[in-house]
Structures are given as structure tokens and as C-alpha cells.
Amino acid sequence: MSVVTWxxxxxxxxxxxxxxxxxxxxxxARDMNHALDAAEADPQTRALVLxxxxxKFFSNGIDVAWLTERFAAExxxxxxxxxxxxxxxxxxxxxAPFPAIAAINGHAFGNGAILACxxxxxxxxxxxxxxxxxxxxxxxxxxxxxxxxxxxxxxxxKLNELKLTGKRATAPELxxxxxxxxxxxxxxxxxxxTMAFAGFFNKKRGIFAxxxxxxxxxxxxxxxxxxxxxxxSLNLMIRE
Numbered sequence: 407m408s409v410v411t412w413x414x415x416x417x418x419x420x421x422x423x424x425x426x427x428x429x430x431x432x433x434x435a436r437d438m439n440h441a442l443d444a445a446e447a448d449p450q451t452r453a454l455v456l457x458x459x460x461x462k463f464f465s466n467g468i469d470v471a472w473l474t475e476r477f478a479a480e481x482x483x484x485x486x487x488x489x490x491x492x493x494x495x496x497x498x499x500x501x502a503p504f505p506a507i508a509a510i511n512g513h514a515f516g517n518g519a520i521l522a523c524x525x526x527x528x529x530x531x532x533x534x535x536x537x538x539x540x541x542x543x544x545x546x547x548x549x550x551x552x553x554x555x556x557x558x559x560x561x562x563x564k565l566n567e568l569k570l571t572g573k574r575a576t577a578p579e580l581x582x583x584x585x586x587x588x589x590x591x592x593x594x595x596x597x598x599x600t601m602a603f604a605g606f607f608n609k610k611r612g613i614f615a616x617x618x619x620x621x622x623x624x625x626x627x628x629x630x631x632x633x634x635x636x637x638x639s640l641n642l643m644i645r646e
Contacts, residue, residue, distance in 0.1 A: 410437035412445050417452040418604045419445035424459045429469035430517050432484055435491030442498045453604035454502060456525060457509035461593065462534065464508075467516025470544070482640055489549075489637040492517070493629050496555060499524040500622045503615035505607050509600040510577075510586070511593050516540055520552055523559035526618075527603065528586040531596040536574035537585075543572050545644045549636055551629030558625065560585050 409428075412421045421441050425434070445451050458464045476484050499506045499521075508522040510530035514537045522528050522537070530537065541548065548556075548569075557565060564583040568575060577589035587603065590596035636642060 408437050409434050410441045412441045414445075414448060414450060415601075416605065417450055417608070418601060419448065419451045419454045421445060421454060421456045422459050423457070423465060426460050427463045428458055428460065428465040428518065429472070430465065430467060430488075430492065430521075431469040431472040432488045432491065434469070435488055435495060438495045439491060439498070442495065442502070446498070446502060451504055452609070453504050453607045454506045455509055455600055455604050456499075456506065456521070457511055457597070457600075460512060463512040463518075464510045464514040464535065465518025465521055466513060467518045467520075467540075468546070477640075485640060485642070486637055489633070489642070493549075493551060493633055493637075495521070496524040496551065497626060497629060499526075500555060500625060501615065501618055503611035503618075504609070505604065505614075507600055507604050509596055510535065510537065511596055514538070516544075516546075520548075520556060523556040528559070528580075529588050529590060529596055529600045529603070530577040530580060530586045531591070531593055532577035532589040533592050536576065537568075537580055538572065538574045539569050540572045542570060546642065547644055549629075550632035551625065554625040554628045555622070558622070 409425045410421060410423055412419055445454055505527060506525040508525040508528045510522055510528060512535040514522050516539060519537050519539055561583060564585065577586065580586045581589040588599055590599050
């Protein structure tokens with residue numbers, strides 16, 4: 407099975423991450439881009455739901471072992487391709503001409519939490535799974551574009567706490583902070599609530615895309631102009 411697959415159900419495209427922890431590496435970026443392109447190309451798509459086939463993990467973030475191996479082997483272009491590939495994923499979610507909704511059905515750590523933030527709306531189950539930015543402990547600074555679009559998803563006071571402490575937040579806590587739409591009791595409840603919310607949307611693509619383009623143009627500009635300064639120079643880790 408592909409790392410990322412998708413299926414259509416009554417106008418809702420469900421994009422499914424299928425690699426257990428759903429660690430993000432070059433293969434993940436490529437498969438996710440292909441799935442998002444295919445979902446957008448289907449004229450039936452009026453909403454997109456992003457979730458995982460694993461019961462424990464939504465996405466555990468960047469595949470640090472893969473990244474470390476690439477640096478050790480001096481395969482620097484693969485690292486750059488991965489970073490630009492994930493930037494493309496984030497931009498496609500930000501600018502999709504329909505709502506992108508994350509159904510967070512397990513742990514969302516690091517770039518996995520950031521992936522959820524790139525979506526327009528988020529739901530999360532409360533019986534298992536944490537939402538966390540551990541980069542402060544891993545020595546991985548956010549790229550400027552990452553900072554820009556998590557700021558549109560998380561209120562400043564909560565972002566300050568999560569980013570600078572690396573604490574693990576629960577679904578009820580995130581609901582109270584308006585990071586997610588709803589904390590759901592279990593996986594079945596999560597998908598029922600998410601699909602019902604997705605099914606509500608039947609907006610014309612043109613106006614929906616234009617609303618998102620104008621809302622998120624500043625974020626896209628930052629991704630396109632500031633991220634390359636760090637990606638091209640491989641200024642991606644702080645080892646002190």
C-alpha cells in the first residue's frame with residue numbers, strides 16, 4: 407500500500423496516511439502531494455478530510471532517522487527536495503478550493519501537528535493522542551512559513567505555551583483554546599463528526615479558492631521567499 411492514499415465518498419475526499427507513525431520523509435512528501443493533486447483534480451471533491459489508518463498515530467512528524475542518515479551520507483539534495491516537497495503539501499492544503507479538515511485520530515507531534523495546522527479545520531479524538539511541538543527539545547527550529555501558518559491555527563497565548571515548553575496538549579485542552587473544532591470521545595465519534603462537518607460544505611470552488619488565497623497570501627509569500635534561505639543553505643538544525 408502507498409504511504410498516502412485517498413478515496414471519495416459523496417463528495418468528500420478522504421486522504422489517508424498509511425505508514426503507522428506516518429513519519430515524514432521524501433516518500434511521504436511525494437505520496438502526499440500526489441494524493442492532494444488527485445483529490446483536487448476530481449471535480450466531485452467539495453471537501454477534504456486528512457487522517458491516518460493507524461489507531462495510535464496521526465503523524466509523529468519528521469522522520470529524524472531518515473534525515474540524519476541523509477546528512478551523514480551527504481545526500482543534501484534529498485533533504486532539500488523533502489523540505490520543498492512538504493512546503494508544497496502545506497501550500498496545497500492552504501489554497502485548496504474546498505475545506506481541508508484534519509481528523510486527528512492519534513498523536514500529532516512536530517511536523518504532524520504542523521500538518522494539521524495547515525488544514526482549515528481540525529477535529530481530534532480525546533481517548534488517545536497528544537498534540538505537541540517537541541522541536542524545542544530536538545534542536546529543530548521552525549521554518550518561517552511553518553511559524554506563519556501555525557499562527558493562523560493557534561491563538562498566540564497557546565502557541566507561545568506549546569512551542570516554548572514542548573508540552574503535550576490533549577483534545578479537550580485544544581478545544582477550549584479553539585485550536586480544534588471539537589474533541590471527540592473515540593475514533594468512531596471522531597470520524598462521524600468530521601464527515602458530518604465536511605458534508606455540510608458545498609461551496610463554489612472559485613469563491614472558496616479566492617477567499618483562501620486572500621486570507622493566506624501573506625503565509626504563501628513567506629513560504630516562497632523566506633523558507634528557501636534556510637532550506638538551500640541546510641540551516642535546519644541547532645546543535646547547541
